[in-house]
Amino acid sequence: MSTVRGREARDRLLRAAAELIAEYGWTAVTTRMVADRAGIGAGLVHYHFESVAALLAEAAITAARGMMTELESLLAQSDDPLSVLLGMLDDYSGRDPMSLLLVEAYLAASRDVQLRQELGGVVDGCRRMLEVRLAERGVPDASGTAIVLAAAVDGLLLHRALTGRPSGADIASVLRQLLPTGGRETS
Amino acid sequence: MSTVRGREARDRLLRAAAELIAEYGWTAVTTRMVADRAGIGAGLVHYHFESVAALLAEAAITAARGMMTELESLLAQSDDPLSVLLGMLDDYSGRDPMSLLLVEAYLAASRDVQLRQELGGVVDGCRRMLEVRLAERGVPDASGTAIVLAAAVDGLLLHRALTGRPSGADIASVLRQLLPTGGRETS
DNA sequence: CCTGGTCTTGGGCAACTGCCCAAAAGGACG
DNA sequence: CGTCCTTTTGGGCAGTTGCCCAAGACCAGG
Numbered sequence: 001m002s003t004v005r006g007r008e009a010r011d012r013l014l015r016a017a018a019e020l021i022a023e024y025g026w027t028a029v030t031t032r033m034v035a036d037r038a039g040i041g042a043g044l045v046h047y048h049f050e051s052v053a054a055l056l057a058e059a060a061i062t063a064a065r066g067m068m069t070e071l072e073s074l075l076a077q078s079d080d081p082l083s084v085l086l087g088m089l090d091d092y093s094g095r096d097p098m099s100l101l102l103v104e105a106y107l108a109a110s111r112d113v114q115l116r117q118e119l120g121g122v123v124d125g126c127r128r129m130l131e132v133r134l135a136e137r138g139v140p141d142a143s144g145t146a147i148v149l150a151a152a153v154d155g156l157l158l159h160r161a162l163t164g165r166p167s168g169a170d171i172a173s174v175l176r177q178l179l180p181t182g183g184r185e186t187s
Numbered sequence: 188m189s190t191v192r193g194r195e196a197r198d199r200l201l202r203a204a205a206e207l208i209a210e211y212g213w214t215a216v217t218t219r220m221v222a223d224r225a226g227i228g229a230g231l232v233h234y235h236f237e238s239v240a241a242l243l244a245e246a247a248i249t250a251a252r253g254m255m256t257e258l259e260s261l262l263a264q265s266d267d268p269l270s271v272l273l274g275m276l277d278d279y280s281g282r283d284p285m286s287l288l289l290v291e292a293y294l295a296a297s298r299d300v301q302l303r304q305e306l307g308g309v310v311d312g313c314r315r316m317l318e319v320r321l322a323e324r325g326v327p328d329a330s331g332t333a334i335v336l337a338a339a340v341d342g343l344l345l346h347r348a349l350t351g352r353p354s355g356a357d358i359a360s361v362l363r364q365l366l367p368t369g370g371r372e373t374s
Numbered sequence: 375c376c377t378g379g380t381c382t383t384g385g386g387c388a389a390c391t392g393c394c395c396a397a398a399a400g401g402a403c404g
Numbered sequence: 405c406g407t408c409c410t411t412t413t414g415g416g417c418a419g420t421t422g423c424c425c426a427a428g429a430c431c432a433g434g
Contacts, residue, residue: 005400006411025294027215031392041413046393048411095297103294106345107212110282120349144361147353148343152335155342158293159334162307166334174331177364192430193381218422228383233423235381 010048012038017059022100026108029056057115060105063098064122072129081133082179085153086168094161103158126150137179145178197235199225204246209287213243213295244302247292250285251309259316268320269366272340273355281348290345313337324366332365 016037020029031052035042049055074084092099109116130146139145152175160166203224207216218239222229236242261271279286296303317333326332339362347353 009411025212025214025298027212030390032390043394043414044412052392100294100297103290103345106349107287107290107294110287110348111212116349120351123346123349141361144353144358147346148339148358148361151342151346152339153342154345155338155340156335158290158341158345159310159338161297162293162303162310164307166331171331171335174328174335174365177367178361180364196381217420219420230384230424231382239422 006048009038009040009044012040013045013048013055014059014062017055018063018101019097021056021059021104022097026056026104053112056108057112057118060101060108061115061118061122063101064105064119067098067102068122068125068129071126075129075133079137081130081137082149082172082175085130085149086172086175089153089156090168092157094157094159099157099161103154123150134179139179148178149175193235196225196227196231199227200232200235200242201246201249204242205250205288206284208243208246208291209284213291216243240299243295244299244305247288247295248302248305248309250288251292251306254285254289255309255312255316258313262316262320266324268317268324269336269359269362272317272336273359273362276340276343277355279344281344281346286344286348290341310337321366326366336362336365 013034016034017029020033020037024033029052031045032042034052034055035045045052045055049058071084071088074088075081078084105115105119109119127143127146127150130149131142134145135142156166156171200221203221204216207220207224211220216239218232219229221239221242222232232239232242236245258271258275261275262268265271292302292306296306314330314333314337317336318329321332321336322329343353343358
């Protein structure tokens with residue numbers, strides 16, 4: 001029932017899985033690949049995880065929850081939710097490991113009910129955090145606006161991965177129209 | 188150099204590949220899978236296509252160009268580009284074969300330069316068509332607005348695949364704010 | 375009929391797959 | 405020291421992979 005020794009190997013497997021999903025694609029990640037990247041014997045994967053699918057799912061949902069936590073903390077530090085989103089947009093190119101991992105997870109979720117529910121919960125959580133901040137600023141349809149903004153971030157990342165455009169600055173003024181209150185208010 | 192006989196088998200392979208990418212994921216589609224679905228001997232795949240990757244890429248880019256053509260024709264029939272996009276949104280659930288195929292292709296493009304260029308061209312084409320229609324209606328930043336709207340459609344589909352929400356009607360009023368000219372003008 | 379091209383088949387190959395399992399290593403306790 | 409439990413290893417299994425290739429089917433023009 002000890003934890004210290006095995007815990008480290010388990011964590012290394014999760015990190016390796018996250019990297020490899022982004023590099024080669026969800027269904028292309030294999031037992032030996034992950035073990036190799038983690039610097040660990042191949043048999044160990046099935047000691048720590050029920051199956052490769054379970055390992056991938058845990059790696060993905062962990063990353064997704066981490067992103068939600070980061071969004072939460074950034075939203076708490078700023079009074080302008082839109083500039084927070086635009087800032088996050090500029091932190092990711094759409095072809096970085098985190099973006100690719102999340103989109104791979106979205107797709108895998110279409111074939112795995114449990115993963116879909118857990119990722120759906122994360123998306124819903126992000127929407128709700130955004131909705132609260134928007135409502136504070138007097139945005140009329142805070143719920144609908146939060147849904148659109150959350151989706152726009154993911155969609156823009158997806159398209160930027162293909163075309164290289166746009167940067168956050170390119171579309172700031174367009175998205176600003178969704179917050180009828182106008183620019184940031186220094187109450 | 189005859190075409191009629193082999194052309195039919197080639198087309199069946201492309202259709203089968205498109206189906207299977209959506210069902211099992213890009214990297215999970217195998218030679219024998221495609222041949223089976225197409226009702227064809229396994230060896231034929233490598234007679235008609237240089238590799239499995241080439242078959243998948245051609246199937247994906249064909250589907251993407253088809254979507255662009257459909258968008259073009261719908262935009263030509265309406266004077267309200269936004270309602271065209273909302274209508275297309277309601278035609279796809281995010282978990283239908285076409286949506287999944289396109290997102291799989293987006294991801295595969297991050298690992299294949301040529302596919303990325305071709306898909307990037309399609310996205311750019313959609314943006315431009317949208318931009319023209321928006322400019323006609325007097326939208327100030329037609330280019331930026333087109334970029335945001337195109338990305339929002341894909342992002343909303345992605346999120347709806349996970350959460351079931353929203354429908355086009357739920358967010359129509361939010362997106363309408365991006366067209367400052369207001370509702371449709373019956374000039 | 376035959377000839378020559380375009381198609382199509384099914385089997386073969388080395389490499390790889392997920393998962394299993396006997397064996398052993400590690401380390402805390404007595 | 406031995407004991408017990410967790411962790412780790414590497415090899416083994418049956419099944420699958422992409423691609424190749426000899427062989428034959430199909431179908432024109434002669």
